[in-house]
Amino acid sequence: MLKGYTEAGLHEQTLHLFSLMNRSGARPSRYTLPLVIKSCAGIPSLTVGEQVHCVAIKTGFETNAFVGPALIDMYSDRGVVGAAHRVFSQMPVKNVVAWTAVVAAFLSAGDVKSARELFDQAVERDVILWNTMVCGYTRHGDMAAAQELFVRMPDKDIICWNTILLGYANGGDLEACERLFEEMPERNVFSWNALIGGFARHGRYYEVLDALTRMLGLSDVKPNDATLVMVLSACSRLGALNWGRWIHVYAEGNGFKGNVYVGNGLIDMYAKCGCIEDAVSVFDGMETRDLITWNSMIGGLAMHGHSMEALELFDRMKDTGEKPDGITLVGVLSACVHMGLVKEGFMYFRSMTKDCAIVPWLEHYGCMVDLLGRAGLLDEALNFVRKMPIEPDCVIWSALLGACQVHRNVGLAELTMNQLVRLVPEDAANYVVLSNIYGANRRREDFAKLKLMMKERTMGKFPGCSLIEVDSEVVEFFSSDTRHSQTRKIYGVLEGLTKLSKSSGNETELDDLC
Structure with missing residues (x-):
């Protein structure tokens, strides 16, 4: 009964049943207490855990090979690493489970040095203990130490390979991540998710789609819901609607139709790709x-x-x-x-x-400033900003500057610009907005001075970038961009037409030729 309650997550019922057991006079065994201690961590309650620890001492099970690691885990979960180490020190016989538990306790507290010292002292090390220490290094960003330990591991299972792979992916070293991925003797869905997740987290969305294509075409591993959610997020960022629709069809045909995570990804993808009706359709069809x-x-x-x-x-x-x-x-x-x-x-x-x-949050205050500004309540917007309990950032001041442009308020625009110069002095977009305000109010002298200042500071505005999907391939382009082969072909034709019209002596025919 205790095990059933604990495994079902009904921890309060576990403790209540244990209390009834004690009152009935039944003596707990070495198998009873680990279940109860696990429920103490699940509530979580350090006080109740300490009371159960007292029961373990009175019954002589404190240093038992089953009870000791459970107590170490409980104290570790509550952040009481000192108590966890004391339990470990008092164990006369320390098996590999106890060593793993105490190493994990110090790692969870951020004390990697002490964890490594204990790891080095361990007489017996299995693949779980090795992997625990490697995972501790990867979580703290020390990939050099993680790699050194990984190379020394006598036996590596796929979990160990995935641990180091995920460490490289999370740390942003995607080249090392790809190299390791290719070296792996075998891969499972978590291996592919580590690679795809690394690309997604660091903005390499084209590689996300490419990795999914490789996964489906070159391996026997099938995507899970986490894979599809990451790919849908990449589709949202790229505007790859056709890819997103394909994922939708694939999900419905492969057992993910009622999956709430995939459904959420589809809603987000359709909304960001401009298909709000499809997003509503997915939402209405979700049971959960x-x-x-x-x-x-x-x-x-x-x-x-x-x-x-x-x-x-x-x-x-x-x-x-x-x-x-x-x-x-x-x-x-x-x-x-x-x-x-x-x-x-x-x-x-x-x-x-x-x-x-x-x-x-700052985002909520930004919405309110934008709301007042769009309504033309500029003085109220400025007062709202001044009364904010947190320091306004450049986004809030930019929203106010944009409202000044709409309503041609030069005085407030200059005041707002002073704040933006302090926060983001090199952002050319704000200077462009102010120059447009000057131009709209016929302040030609101020307009000319601002343009000259921008020219002297060699300020440049980043060009706008657009994405278009052609034959399931997402193409990125800027104004006058000739990187794509079809674009170069068109520019070549136009250049030829220009030369032809000039040689014929009638340049006015160019428009007709185009």
Whole structure:
């Protein structure tokens, strides 16, 4: 009964049953106490754990090979590493499970040095203890030490290979990650996910799609829900709608139709690729929804200007009993911004702390400044910024500067620009906005001075970048970009036509030729 409760996660029932067991006079065994101690960690309650520790001492099981590691794990989970080490020190016979538990305890506390000293003292080391120490190094970013230990490992299973692979992926050394991936004697879905996740986390979204193609075409390993979610995220970033639709079809045909994580990824992908109707269709078809589902749908509707639908969905969310978080309120406030609902925006903003116990983030304050600015309430927006309990960043000041451009308020624009120069002096976009404000208000002298200053400082605005999907290939291009073969072909034709028109002496025919 104790094991059944513990494995089901019903830890309070485990402790209640153990209490009944003690009152009935039944004596616990070395198999009883590890289950109860595990439930103490699961509640979690250090006080109850210490009480069970006392029972272990009284019954003589404190130093038992089963009970000792369980006590070490419990104290480690509560951050009491000293108590965990004392239990370990008092064990007369220390098996590899106890060594692994105490090494993991010091690693969880961030004391890698002490963990390594204990690891070196261990008389017996199995693959789990080796992997625990390697994983500790990778989590703390010391890949040199992790690699050195990995090379020394006498026996390496696929978990060890995945541990070092994930360390390189998380650390951003994707070249080393790819090399190790190719060296692996065997790969499972976690190996592929480590590689794909490394590409996704570091913005190499083209490689994400390429890795999925390799996974499906060159291996017998099938993607899991985590794989599909990472690929859908890459599709969102690239605007690769056809890829996203293919993933949707693949998911439905391979057992992921009711998966809430894949559903959330599809909603996000469709919304960011401009297909809000498809996002709504996925949302409506989901039988199970979590907080991310609601947030993705509310944010997607707000992004596409369906503000009333977003606010109605927020009310539906609250009616289901789902508790909103800060991301939910960003979507709700964005909906108010798009519709210019100043009164409603302030109502939702105040309800954050009053009804939802959410301390506003910088993003929430940014939404409110944008809301006031778009409504033309520039003085109110400035006062709101000045009364903020946190320091406004460049995004908030830029939003205010943009509002000044819309409403041609030169004085406030100059004040706002002073703050932006202090925060981001090299951002050319803000100077461009101010020069446009000067131009719109016929302040030609100020306009000329600002342009000259930008020229003297050699300020340049980063060119805008666009993405287009052609034959399931995502192509990136800038203005006058000739990198793509089809683009070079077109520019070559235009150049030939230009020469032809010049040689004929009639350059006006060029437009007709084009």
